[in-house]
Amino acid sequence: xxxxxxxxxxxxxxxxxxxxxxGANAAIQGVTGTPDGTGVTFNLTTSTSNIPTPDGNSVxxxxxxxxxxxxxYPGPTLIIDQGTQxxxxxxxxxxxxxxxxxxxxxxGVSATGGTAGQFTQESSSVLGDTVTYTFTAANPGTYTYYSxxxxxxxxxxxxxxxxxxxxxxxxxxxxxPSTQYDxxxxxxLSEVDPKVHQDVEFxxxxxxxxxxxxxxxWFMNGRLGPDTFFPDNSSFLPNQPYxxxxxMHPGERVLIRVVGGGRExxxxxxxxxxxxxxxxxxxLMSSNGVSADLAVSDYTIxxxxxxxxDGIWEWTGEQLGWxxxxxxxxxxxxxxxxxxxxxxxxxVTSEYCADHDVEIPVVLPEKQxxxxxxxxxxxxxxxxxxxxxxGEGGLNLNGGLFFMWHSHNERELTNDDIYPGGMMxxxxxxxxxAVIDPGNx
Amino acid sequence: MKIKSTKTALASAIALSLVSATFSSSLFAQDYYLCxxxxxxxxxxxxxxxxxxxxxxxxxxxxxxxxxxxITVPGPALTVPVGDNVLNIHVKNIDLPEAVSVIIPGQHxxxxxxxxxxxxxxxxxxxxxxHVASMTDASASTYTWxxxxxxxxxxxxxxxxxxxxxxxxxxxVTKDAAAGQAYASASTAYDSEMTxxxxxxxxxxxxxxxxxxTPNEPxxxxxxxxxxxxxxxxxxxxxxxxxxxxxxxxxxxxxTSLIRFINMGLETHIPTLHGDDMAIIAxxxxxxxxxxxxxxxxxxAGQTRDVLFTPPAGPGDYPLFDRMLNLTNKTPPxxxxxxxxxxTSPGSLVTVLQVGTNADTDNVLDxxxxxxxxxxxxxxxxxxxxxGNACDADLNNDGIVNTQDIPxxxxxxxxxxxxxxxxxxxxxxxxxxPELIRMFFTExxxxxxxx
Numbered sequence: 001x002x003x004x005x006x007x008x009x010x011x012x013x014x015x016x017x018x019x020x021x022x023g024a025n026a027a028i029q030g031v032t033g034t035p036d037g038t039g040v041t042f043n044l045t046t047s048t049s050n051i052p053t054p055d056g057n058s059v060x061x062x063x064x065x066x067x068x069x070x071x072x073y074p075g076p077t078l079i080i081d082q083g084t085q086x087x088x089x090x091x092x093x094x095x096x097x098x099x100x101x102x103x104x105x106x107x108g109v110s111a112t113g114g115t116a117g118q119f120t121q122e123s124s125s126v127l128g129d130t131v132t133y134t135f136t137a138a139n140p141g142t143y144t145y146y147s148x149x150x151x152x153x154x155x156x157x158x159x160x161x162x163x164x165x166x167x168x169x170x171x172x173x174x175x176x177p178s179t180q181y182d183x184x185x186x187x188x189l190s191e192v193d194p195k196v197h198q199d200v201e202f203x204x205x206x207x208x209x210x211x212x213x214x215x216x217x218w219f220m221n222g223r224l225g226p227d228t229f230f231p232d233n234s235s236f237l238p239n240q241p242y243x244x245x246x247x248m249h250p251g252e253r254v255l256i257r258v259v260g261g262g263r264e265x266x267x268x269x270x271x272x273x274x275x276x277x278x279x280x281x282x283x284l285m286s287s288n289g290v291s292a293d294l295a296v297s298d299y300t301i302x303x304x305x306x307x308x309x310d311g312i313w314e315w316t317g318e319q320l321g322w323x324x325x326x327x328x329x330x331x332x333x334x335x336x337x338x339x340x341x342x343x344x345x346x347x348v349t350s351e352y353c354a355d356h357d358v359e360i361p362v363v364l365p366e367k368q369x370x371x372x373x374x375x376x377x378x379x380x381x382x383x384x385x386x387x388x389x390x391g392e393g394g395l396n397l398n399g400g401l402f403f404m405w406h407s408h409n410e411r412e413l414t415n416d417d418i419y420p421g422g423m424m425x426x427x428x429x430x431x432x433x434a435v436i437d438p439g440n441x
Numbered sequence: 442m443k444i445k446s447t448k449t450a451l452a453s454a455i456a457l458s459l460v461s462a463t464f465s466s467s468l469f470a471q472d473y474y475l476c477x478x479x480x481x482x483x484x485x486x487x488x489x490x491x492x493x494x495x496x497x498x499x500x501x502x503x504x505x506x507x508x509x510x511x512i513t514v515p516g517p518a519l520t521v522p523v524g525d526n527v528l529n530i531h532v533k534n535i536d537l538p539e540a541v542s543v544i545i546p547g548q549h550x551x552x553x554x555x556x557x558x559x560x561x562x563x564x565x566x567x568x569x570x571x572h573v574a575s576m577t578d579a580s581a582s583t584y585t586w587x588x589x590x591x592x593x594x595x596x597x598x599x600x601x602x603x604x605x606x607x608x609x610x611x612x613x614v615t616k617d618a619a620a621g622q623a624y625a626s627a628s629t630a631y632d633s634e635m636t637x638x639x640x641x642x643x644x645x646x647x648x649x650x651x652x653x654x655t656p657n658e659p660x661x662x663x664x665x666x667x668x669x670x671x672x673x674x675x676x677x678x679x680x681x682x683x684x685x686x687x688x689x690x691x692x693x694x695x696x697t698s699l700i701r702f703i704n705m706g707l708e709t710h711i712p713t714l715h716g717d718d719m720a721i722i723a724x725x726x727x728x729x730x731x732x733x734x735x736x737x738x739x740x741x742a743g744q745t746r747d748v749l750f751t752p753p754a755g756p757g758d759y760p761l762f763d764r765m766l767n768l769t770n771k772t773p774p775x776x777x778x779x780x781x782x783x784x785t786s787p788g789s790l791v792t793v794l795q796v797g798t799n800a801d802t803d804n805v806l807d808x809x810x811x812x813x814x815x816x817x818x819x820x821x822x823x824x825x826x827x828x829g830n831a832c833d834a835d836l837n838n839d840g841i842v843n844t845q846d847i848p849x850x851x852x853x854x855x856x857x858x859x860x861x862x863x864x865x866x867x868x869x870x871x872x873x874x875p876e877l878i879r880m881f882f883t884e885x886x887x888x889x890x891x892x
Contacts, residue, residue: 104736118791209771210766210768210769
């Protein structure tokens with residue numbers, strides 16, 4: 001972590017970073033469509049753009065976008081209520097091949113308009129036609145969509161996105177109470193082989209050989225580390241609107257939705273705690289079709305291309321053996337009130353009361369003996385800020401604890417061989433007093 | 442794509458038993474006679490690839506004579522009938538320069554590994570997992586499994602497998618727990634089954650292996666590739682076909698198809714279904730306690746996964762393709778066609794599962810069949826009115842075949858127009874006249890195509 005944050009600071013990203021927290025990442029960003037009388041309609045277009053990479057490169061991409069808005073990578077996240085009849089009108093603006101959409105996990109998808117392709121109806125930028133896909137979002141969960149036209153090329157070029165189908169119960173991923181959550185994050189994982197994108201940019205489509213792929217960029221929500229830390233809709237990333245920085249308070253249940261968006265598998269490795277994965281491909285992992293009795297606890301999600309995963313991640317500080325807020329004598333005066341419900345945790349702060357006012361069981365080193373990272377607040381205690389030497393720290397506004405969430409295929413932590421970067425973000429455990437999302441504090 | 446109804450599978454299995462079964466104690470044993478031979482495979486781009494493979498002999502005599510049949514890759518599908526515990530595979534190596542063998546990962550068999558000669562330090566390497574069949578052997582080698590478990594398995598060479606499996610020495614071997622039921626649990630019952638074997642071909646590797654014995658050409662293992670670490674597949678195959686444009690029939694609506702996925706390539710493949718999900722019931726021939734419902738299933742190299750696919754009511758197409766996106770071969774990766782510089786690919790690890798009814802059993806499902814009650818697999822419809830030629834002698838398109846159509850028939854007949862090729866043999870000839878008479882005073886059709 002030390003060298004990592006050093007690099008970030010050298011890159012002078014600190015100013016930008018400071019400008020984006022707190023309240024940087026509201027719930028999952030996406031579009032909910034326009035009510036059309038029978039359900040909702042999404043009007044999407046496909047077009048070409050270049051996206052910047054943190055190593056200074058620029059990569060030609062093809063992407064879906066909301067009609068009238070720029071294309072984006074990944075495509076707009078479609079957020080739909082279970083049972084809604086969905087209409088997607090797709091118009092190919094300027095991609096020099098026909099394009100289309102497939103919706104794995106959705107049943108009874110019908111396609112009209114455009115011309116018939118290998119798998120479904122396709123839209124041509126020359127003909128200017130529009131394809132209409134309709135289906136009913138029968139099952140809640142996390143899904144994906146992608147092009148069904150020459151998918152080996154077009155998904156690589158960026159034509160993919162996520163779909164979230166919300167269950168009938170608010171803040172519950174599936175129709176099972178064990179999938180209740182307080183906060184949710186989506187991670188769409190993908191990669192780019194710049195050679196293919198160069199060939200497309202230079203008009204060499206017939207020379208592209210999709211039997212070979214040598215990716216050098218690995219994306220989280222369409223961004224490369226450290227761009228992953230920046231807020232949603234950052235103005236300098238006009239085609240990459242989705243950030244990946246995750247924040248939570250102790251005791252919250254965080255729903256993690258993962259989509260394998262590219263053509264490689266990625267081991268998404270969650271530091272800090274295990275995740276209880278209870279759904280795959282938008283289907284509850286269940287022996288009886290009702291409850292998630294086949295859920296699996298793991299610390300790495302093997303995210304396969306095209307597949308989706310849902311799980312609950314929690315962090316409480318339970319049984320760390322010391323008071324995460326520090327002792328009262330240490331300066332942060334606080335109580336631990338476990339009245340209702342009696343669950344071993346403070347009713348407000350979710351502090352683990354058995355460890356209340358317990359000293360950290362080591363002698364903390366003096367500051368002159370310590371190497372710091374940009375994410376160190378100066379204190380090991382949640383919500384505590386302390387002095388640091390000039391030039392140290394500065395990326396931790398609330399005294400939070402940082403856990404790196406990343407691909408554990410370590411080469412994927414680079415941008416074209418430059419470390420750090422790639423498929424990497426942070427989960428910040430923020431003190432209960434910190435406002436994370438103004439709408440959902 | 443190997444598709445057969447349970448009934449046929451059973452019938453052929455019984456037939457094979459009658460032909461080749463021998464008695465082993467009180468139990469039936471299933472015997473297969475295979476030849477390991479050289480051969481070739483012609484790819485969709487006309488490239489001819491040297492292959493090694495298994496050919497199925499009709500009996501021991503045919504095998505001793507070198508097998509009349511050519512090799513197939515994948516090798517012959519071997520089935521062990523319900524109730525049989527013993528499988529014997531007799532292998533004669535006809536002309537492969539390396540000794541070969543047969544193993545079935547996951548099935549119990551006593552193994553007798555073959556070691557290389559000691560090197561200068563006295564060290565030996567395993568060169569075959571079990572006893573081998575060499576081209577210098579006078580008789581076939583026999584491989585026996587005496588407690589065959591139900592499930593989906595692959596047989597493959599157990600000798601120098603990095604090369605020999607890639608060269609094509611593999612195939613499917615299956616056994617059901619009961620008729621129409623894959624495993625012990627009744628929840629694994631099925632109405633029809635298909636086997637989907639994925640593999641890849643690196644043409645350089647095949648050429649260099651075939652060069653063994655040819656002077657001055659790069660040879661695998663010496664003057665060419667030293668190992669499969671440089672493996673770079675350029676063709677991706679479903680059941681040995683690299684242009685998988687086929688559209689197999691996965692069965693009727695609401696009926697259950699068992700799809701046996703086997704990956705005999707060296708890379709991972711992730712068949713992903715579009716339009717429905719699948720119940721994954723088994724892995725490597727072992728049933729899960731609880732089926733897993735997913736739309737995608739990872740099949741690692743050498744692995745088998747079994748899924749049940751039960752489509753909803755109504756006809757439909759269900760694309761099934763490798764989400765690792767091995768969907769094009771190297772040459773030509775693209776074919777340019779049509780306006781807009783539209784590019785299409787020849788297709789690779791792509792299968793479209795067709796679901797529907799098939800009243801005339803011509804393998805064109807009713808919802809796509811332009812003659813619902815005529816066997817017309819070619820689906821000729823020269824006047825493009827939605828009624829196939831086989832059920833359309835209504836040449837003036839007035840809705841009835843009558844005397845007004847006769848002059849049109851004669852004119853078209855004299856012009857040798859396919860319009861009156863009513864029996865779909867490719868030409869307008871006297872064979873079409875009885876068809877005209879048969880359809881006289883009837884309406885065209887019926888057709889399954891709405892327009």
